[in-house]
Amino acid sequence: QLQLVESGGGLVQPGGSLRLSCAASGSTVDVYAIGWFRQAPGKEREGVACISVSDGTTYYADSVKGRFTISRDNAKNTVYLEMNSLKSEDTAVYSCAARGPTILAWRLDYHVYPYWGQGIQVTVSS
Numbered sequence: 001q002l003q004l005v006e007s008g009g010g011l012v013q014p015g016g017s018l019r020l021s022c023a024a025s026g027s028t029v030d031v032y033a034i035g036w037f038r039q040a041p042g043k044e045r046e047g048v049a050c051i052s053v054s055d056g057t058t059y060y061a062d063s064v065k066g067r068f069t070i071s072r073d074n075a076k077n078t079v080y081l082e083m084n085s086l087k088s089e090d091t092a093v094y095s096c097a098a099r100g101p102t103i104l105a106w107r108l109d110y111h112v113y114p115y116w117g118q119g120i121q122v123t124v125s126s
């Protein structure tokens with residue numbers, strides 16, 4: 001059983017930065033990629049970024065490209081999401097999730113991620 005635990009959320013002012021962590025434990029051997037998703041009240045869940053565990057290949061949603069950076073530390077079984085130049089519209093519950101291989105078009109489709117963390121609140125407000 002794979003378990004994912006997020007940390008690092010909180011309140012930050014517009015233009016500020018936060019780093020989220022996603023720690024994996026349990027059966028990590030079959031994990032191909034880790035993704036970060038977010039969901040704001042009344043909105044659909046949105047894929048933010050994902051990273052291949054083996055070679056570090058990354059992919060970003062257009063809404064965060066150039067502001068967010070996803071990275072991994074395989075020795076710690078942890079994936080990070082560095083968020084810079086935060087905007088009020090980045091406010092959401094952020095969750096990390098794990099999946100196996102998939103086609104490129106589905107890299108940030110939450111339907112192909114079977115394992116999820118509990119989510120963590122990120123609020124961008126002055």
